Amino acid sequence: MIFMVSADRLLAFTAMSFLLILIPGPSVLFVIGRALAQGRRAALTTVVGNTVGAYTLVVAVALGIGSVVERSVVVFTALKLAGAAYLVYLGVKAWRERASLQASFTDVGASRGSLRTFWEGFTVGVSNPKTIVFFAAVLPQFVDRAQGHVAVQMLVLGLVFNLVAVVSDSAWGLVAATARDWFARSPRRLSLIGGVGGLTLIGLGVTVAVTGRKD
Template sequence: MFGIHDLALFVVSGLLLNLMPGPDSLLIMTRSATQGWRAGSAATLGIASGTFVHILGAALGLSAVLAASATAFTVVKLVGAAYILYMAIGLLRSKAQDGVQAPLALAPLPYRKIYAQGFLTNVLNPKVALFFLAFVPQFIDANAPHKALAFIILGCIFNINGTLWCHALALFTGAASRRVKLHPAASLWLKRTTGGLFIWLGVKLALAKQN
């Protein structure tokens, strides 16, 4: 439907990526630890808003450039597969000491400023835009009639799942305060599991026959 394929694989991959620690999760944990779960949720909503900006920008840009060319879209998919393999190698080479430590204390802020902080943290991160351009097209058929619509649907699924996880992280961190941190061994396990999945996905996509 809508030219989308392997939706279950997309959802699983997205969930693993959302579970991995990064700048967004660190901001949420920090704000939840210092001001409570509502502050973490405010940061989460800002991050989700920033993600929608990346989704819409990537979808519209991709549609404008590639709408008339299935061949060009296939090239984008292959370049994206190569980028996924590059990310996978980096994840597999991760070391245990790369784990996210306990959040640092920050001065309290109004929720609207925390929202803006989450928004800017996400929307100004070029790696997020690059991720969507590389990852999402892998699950859209090259001959799909409405690529932008398929892109937006997949992006929304990814963003909704990520927002639910981030709200849960805010609630959990707020309840446990500063004692919460992701153990380095757990962080390493998540990174290597995701790296292994991405190796398989990248090879599968690179070798797949295009429609």
């Protein structure tokens, strides 16, 4: 049987992934912090580590949690609502703490080796609560059970997510590395980034809560 993800599901998942990735959450903040303190190379190495960590979560969901969620409407609904609530919580937290983003961006130690930078990026990626919630609660919604190969579909969709993440996170890092002084001079600009990100997270949480399987 030939595996296939329908175009509408793929586009919808890509759009939702883009919205989530674009929000400056833990991984993006870490990448920007590396860029501001150590430059482009450290930022891009961190992006690679983040991506590998995030895809580790995809594999875990596809081979374990995902199959349980896919078979049980009760488990799926409970996880979806918990995930939605947590996304709203993260959004409210980001909004309330938007004025303190400058400390997060500049609180980075001295330059480290590439391997250590990679593993630190991996740790942030694999432990990012926003990504964990998204993969566990949202990823199963875009699987077409009629096509079969549920785990493979999740792995493919997860790969799409990570490709979008590489592009977006790299862009954040390169811009931050190029404009270190511009960011550092204006706490108001950092506050605006955090505020917009918080509101977007809240909106995404509400969307997750009201959409998805009802069978």
